[in-house]
Amino acid sequence: MIKVNVEADYKPWFKKIKNPKKYFINKLKKINTASLIFKKKKLVFSILLTNSSNIKKLNKKFRNRNKPTDVLSFPNFSPAKLRLVKDNNIYIGDIALCYEVINGQSTKNNFLSEFDKTWIHGFLHLIGYDHIKKKDYDKMKKKEKKIFESII
DSSP states (O other), rough: EEEEEEEEEETTTTHSSHHHHHHHHHHHHHSSSGGGGGGGGGEEEEEEOOOOHHHHHHHHHHHHOOOOOEEEEEEESOOOHHOOOOSSSSEEEEEEEEEHHHHHHHHSSOOHHHHHHHOOOOOOOOOOOOSSSSHHHHHHHHHHHHHHHHHO
């Protein structure tokens, strides 16, 4: 089971997603945790729905990049340590999502489709996926696609 805490500090989010908490509850119910190697575990994470100014500050502070980005992930565990956690209730970390960047990227897709792809990407970073090497990128993209298809 996957649970999420949702905070929104930028009102335009509510024009696209009336009730973000309910939106995530419905999406997360559809994700099969068995396919994520976390059978019988309760994963918990937080999402901040914010704007370009705030995400730029976070990006500068934590990644030394002075520009807005679509998503930032802050895992609570390294991938190796996450697999060793014995607890059944695991707080896996935090995700920040930027309204303006996602909205700009959604010109090719609809907003909710782009939004789903973006938070899934952030979620996968929380559970140990990355895309530094080509083979890891391919593995992560495949998992993103599988999760995306399961929640639509």
